[in-house]
Amino acid sequence: MGYLDNSIVTVDAILTKKGRELLARGDGSFKITQFALSDDEIDYTLYNPNHPLGSAYYGEAIESLPLLEAFPDETQIMKYKLTTLPRGTAKLPILDIGYTAIRLKQGASLAITPQTLNYLGSSQTFEAGGYVATIADARVLQTFNGVGINTPEAERLNSTTTLGTNVSKTAIGTSINITGTTINTLFAGQDSLQTTITVIGRDSGARVTVPLTIVKVNN
Amino acid sequence: MSFKRLDPEDISISAESVVAPLWSVGEKYLTTFFTSSAQVASSTGDFFYEVYENDTDLAVPFHVQFAITYGHKEGKGAAPYASSGNIVDGKSPSSTIYGQYRNLIFGDEEVDFMFGNVASDDIYVINLDRARYKEKLLPGSFNLKLKQGSNIIELTDNSNDSTTVSYVDAGRVYDIVSGSDGSAYSGTGFSSDNGSYGKFLPDVGVVVLNSKALQAPASEEGIALPSNHTDNGAGTSNIQYFFDTIRFGASSSLQSEETISSNYVFVRVRNSEFNYSTNPSNITSSGELRHDIMINTPQAYITTVGMYNDNNDLVGVAKLSRPLLKDFTKEALIRIKLDY
Numbered sequence: 308m309g310y311l312d313n314s315i316v317t318v319d320a321i322l323t324k325k326g327r328e329l330l331a332r333g334d335g336s337f338k339i340t341q342f343a344l345s346d347d348e349i350d351y352t353l354y355n356p357n358h359p360l361g362s363a364y365y366g367e368a369i370e371s372l373p374l375l376e377a378f379p380d381e382t383q384i385m386k387y388k389l390t391t392l393p394r395g396t397a398k399l400p401i402l403d404i405g406y407t408a409i410r411l412k413q414g415a416s417l418a419i420t421p422q423t424l425n426y427l428g429s430s431q432t433f434e435a436g437g438y439v440a441t442i443a444d445a446r447v448l449q450t451f452n453g454v455g456i457n458t459p460e461a462e463r464l465n466s467t468t469t470l471g472t473n474v475s476k477t478a479i480g481t482s483i484n485i486t487g488t489t490i491n492t493l494f495a496g497q498d499s500l501q502t503t504i505t506v507i508g509r510d511s512g513a514r515v516t517v518p519l520t521i522v523k524v525n526n
Numbered sequence: 527m528s529f530k531r532l533d534p535e536d537i538s539i540s541a542e543s544v545v546a547p548l549w550s551v552g553e554k555y556l557t558t559f560f561t562s563s564a565q566v567a568s569s570t571g572d573f574f575y576e577v578y579e580n581d582t583d584l585a586v587p588f589h590v591q592f593a594i595t596y597g598h599k600e601g602k603g604a605a606p607y608a609s610s611g612n613i614v615d616g617k618s619p620s621s622t623i624y625g626q627y628r629n630l631i632f633g634d635e636e637v638d639f640m641f642g643n644v645a646s647d648d649i650y651v652i653n654l655d656r657a658r659y660k661e662k663l664l665p666g667s668f669n670l671k672l673k674q675g676s677n678i679i680e681l682t683d684n685s686n687d688s689t690t691v692s693y694v695d696a697g698r699v700y701d702i703v704s705g706s707d708g709s710a711y712s713g714t715g716f717s718s719d720n721g722s723y724g725k726f727l728p729d730v731g732v733v734v735l736n737s738k739a740l741q742a743p744a745s746e747e748g749i750a751l752p753s754n755h756t757d758n759g760a761g762t763s764n765i766q767y768f769f770d771t772i773r774f775g776a777s778s779s780l781q782s783e784e785t786i787s788s789n790y791v792f793v794r795v796r797n798s799e800f801n802y803s804t805n806p807s808n809i810t811s812s813g814e815l816r817h818d819i820m821i822n823t824p825q826a827y828i829t830t831v832g833m834y835n836d837n838n839d840l841v842g843v844a845k846l847s848r849p850l851l852k853d854f855t856k857e858a859l860i861r862i863k864l865d866y
Contacts, residue, residue, distance in 0.1 A: 512528025
């Protein structure tokens with residue numbers, strides 16, 4: 308991983324691991340139709356509203372930041388999205404999925420129902436657009452799908468299966484259903500499998516990532 | 527809102543031709559040529575020599591630039607195959623090479639190589655390394671100087687003199703003539719009695735040279751290239767003779783041409799959009815903005831653009847080289863280029 312040359316403004320673009328997988332699939336699922344912006348790497352504690360030279364310099368320390376090249380792992384980038392909110396917003400939306408960590412036994416199921424706090428004047432709400440959930444390693448779950456959002460793309464996504472290697476899988480819904488894998492060979496002598504689930508509000512952009520552990524019970 | 531749909535006109539696919547020097551030294555001219563004694567001595571050395579830009583015995587980087595070979599219709603100039611002591615007349619590495627290129631270029635095992643109106647039973651071939659020429663050779667960029675004793679000839683393809691492009695089974699074909707940078711020095715640039723000096727096949731990265739024209743004396747615009755037409759291949763290899771003329775000529779230039787298909791994505795950010803950050807360093811654990819000044823004058827810094835499909839899969843990312851300030855007074859247009 309290297310730093311980008313910041314003497315001029317350039318854009319370093321790459322396909323993600325997921326993008327390469329979809330491109331290889333050749334079924335049209337690679338098509339780019341929307342974008343989001345993020346400020347990964349920015350530390351807003353460096354913002355200095357007390358700078359002696361005035362407001363033009365409040366962001367001096369942030370604007371000098373040398374940025375890293377893009378990561379191809381789609382679960383490690385676009386973490387902190389920029390979002391569109393009415394001017395004067397004092398509290399930003401945050402997600403609550405009811406868990407700070409999830410621990411499931413093999414074959415056990417769980418429904419995750421996220422809520423968004425501080426969104427559009429409501430202290431607690433379910434987003435109309437639903438939530439995007441991404442499991443970093445799709446192999447550790449037997450089922451991973453969303454319910455409650457019935458758009459064609461959500462239904463197509465929730466029924467898609469990727470076989471094989473360690474790749475992510477995304478589901479859309481107001482509630483996300485997960486079931487731990489029953490395949491013993493994945494454990495390779497370990498007692499548990501670890502990965503992460505990232506949930507993002509489709510309207511608010513609020514995001515939360517929690518660790519997921521699947522505990523081996525079958526012999 | 528954290529995702530914004532792209533309009534159809536925000537995505538543009540463009541194919542661009544990229545031309546570059548072919549040689550791995552990154553310069554127009556290659557002036558030094560070396561073979562590998564190990565490769566020449568191996569069984570593949572009966573068929574071709576690999577040519578490098580640097581001496582393979584020295585501690586300097588070296589890469590295959592091209593391979594040279596010799597083909598004869600009747601298998602002359604090379605030892606015939608003798609599996610288990612059974613010699614098969616007329617079948618040798620040189621006949622194998624001749625048949626290989628005849629089939630590759632014409633797709634017809636009945637035709638002979640014709641250079642102008644002159645047929646030739648034997649050919650020399652320069653086969654450019656694919657890593658060098660990438661997709662195809664650039665017509666008009668081929669220059670090769672051959673030197674045998676005091677005889678020197680400068681060869682080029684005649685693409686600039688041709689008013690029509692000829693095609694064979696291997697794609698476009700141009701004659702190789704006496705000249706430079708795609709044009710003959712005078713007239714057609716052919717030799718007086720032996721036709722053109724060869725064929726330039728840019729789409730397959732191959733140059734075929736007419737042995738008759740090169741073996742002719744200087745009085746017939748040749749360089750008197752020595753040849754070995756023995757039935758048993760005894761003596762110096764024709765590939766070695768050919769390599770020596772390239773080495774002593776000490777000058778060759780060629781360019782590669784590659785079509786790059788690029789997908790341009792234009793990301794347009796309006797002044798009222800994307801002004802708040804969900805970055806945890808920007809908010810407290812309860813979601814309140816860390817800096818009160820940002821309630822009415824929010825500022826966010828764009829570092830990354832994520833490109834998604836309809837399924838919200840992150841298929842591509844673009845990193846800016848420095849943070850781009852975004853607030854209610856600023857709009858941004860970011861052009862992202864994805865090459866395939």
